[in-house]
Amino acid sequence: MKQVVSLWLGNFQNFDELEKYTEVQYNEDGDSIPSPFEKEFKLGYFDRDLIEKDCIPDAEDDIEKLLIDFSYDDQLIKQFTDVELSSKYNTIIVIYNYNFTNDGRTINSVNNLEYELNFIGTAEYVD
Secondary structure, three states, X not given: XXXXXXXXXXXXXXXXXXXXXXXXXXXXXXXXXOOHHHHHOOOOOOOHHHEEEEEEEEEEOOXXXXXXXXXXXXXXXXXXXOOOOOOOEEEEEEEEOOOOHHHOOOOOEEEOOOOEEEEEEEEEEEO
């Protein structure tokens, strides 16, 4: 069955900073508090178990090197090879079964002194 995946690329100081940025907190009642990532990009509902992320030591501008070892990487790389990356990235966030493009997105990128993150696009994959 065909599914959709959404891809973000960016730059973080290290994996711990990426973890903090994507970490969901919980209040005393057990209700989830969205992560900074979810808030900044105004993400709609997605299965939080279907997110993959990584921070690599050396920034890359080759989509194949960035996506290697992610789930369904062979399918995703083929679809993103035409994407012209404007800079080098060390951070990859992938959300499976989530279409950010159709979610009424209003923010494509976040850039501040501590990190930058850009929505690259969506692709289909066969599960």
